[in-house]
Amino acid sequence: MLLQFEHTKYGLLAIVSGELDLRVVDELKHALIREMDCYKGKNLILDLANVNFIDSSGLAVILGRYRQLALVGGNLKIVGVNEQVYRILHLSGLTRFITVERAQHAKVLRRKYDAGKQR
Amino acid sequence: MQGNNDKNAKKTSSNHVSLKFKSLDTNVALARLVVSALASEEELTLFDLEEIKVAVSEAVSNAIIHGYQNDPNCWVDLIIELENGNLTVHIIDKGVGIKDIALAMQPHFSGSEDADGRMGLGFSFMQSFMDKVDVISTVGQGTTIILSRNLRAQHLNINEDLFKGELFDELSEISGGLK
Numbered sequence: 001m002l003l004q005f006e007h008t009k010y011g012l013l014a015i016v017s018g019e020l021d022l023r024v025v026d027e028l029k030h031a032l033i034r035e036m037d038c039y040k041g042k043n044l045i046l047d048l049a050n051v052n053f054i055d056s057s058g059l060a061v062i063l064g065r066y067r068q069l070a071l072v073g074g075n076l077k078i079v080g081v082n083e084q085v086y087r088i089l090h091l092s093g094l095t096r097f098i099t100v101e102r103a104q105h106a107k108v109l110r111r112k113y114d115a116g117k118q119r
Numbered sequence: 120m121q122g123n124n125d126k127n128a129k130k131t132s133s134n135h136v137s138l139k140f141k142s143l144d145t146n147v148a149l150a151r152l153v154v155s156a157l158a159s160e161e162e163l164t165l166f167d168l169e170e171i172k173v174a175v176s177e178a179v180s181n182a183i184i185h186g187y188q189n190d191p192n193c194w195v196d197l198i199i200e201l202e203n204g205n206l207t208v209h210i211i212d213k214g215v216g217i218k219d220i221a222l223a224m225q226p227h228f229s230g231s232e233d234a235d236g237r238m239g240l241g242f243s244f245m246q247s248f249m250d251k252v253d254v255i256s257t258v259g260q261g262t263t264i265i266l267s268r269n270l271r272a273q274h275l276n277i278n279e280d281l282f283k284g285e286l287f288d289e290l291s292e293i294s295g296g297l298k
Contacts, residue, residue, distance in 0.1 A: 056240040
């Protein structure tokens, strides 16, 4: 798994690559918590464009961050997911609570984040 | 390479793969890749393959997290059979076992990030993505999960109710209570 962060005016953007299963969930969880502590805002945007697999372990981490942010009035958004990953997120019920943008929207959003970053 | 006659041979096929691996989290990916490679002998969509990979991932994760309580020095057995399009995957651990199988298989999801937090969802995925999920378990002796699916039939087992029921209520509670 690869993880990159960008502080944007829309929130902390976490760009995740790889497969979100048992192997990476502890590392992902702690990295996200650490970076959220450094970041001044309350919103987290997970860019999963380069994530090609997710199972219940990965979902538990996302839901955990959702709960954590909800406690402080923050928001979690997921962008760039491919159709297979979207289906898993949808079937888990997660899309009922968390905004999930599929891959075709990702480029537009990315342009927005980049514009936000330059300010 | 076999002779050309094989092309016209009767459409029965049989393949078995047996694999033994350490109870390491890296092997979750290994297990699902092996199963999906074997399943690819049949014509499957990306969604079909994804479903099979998730189901295997859940079963192997359960063996490591629950069965072996994250002890990396144990062994998981993976037996894969593909007979005329019928896929059967056995995931066998010799760990702690499951006391109440019916309870463990309920589609609950506590939202906690520990092993139990994901387990209910794990079984929900297995049941939804396979035709049949059998769990044989004895406390103190281990657990065998048997996943079966006919790869030549359209998979219609996706049970949306599973995800609209208790799981949905629990998620509602989490978000409703906090918003």
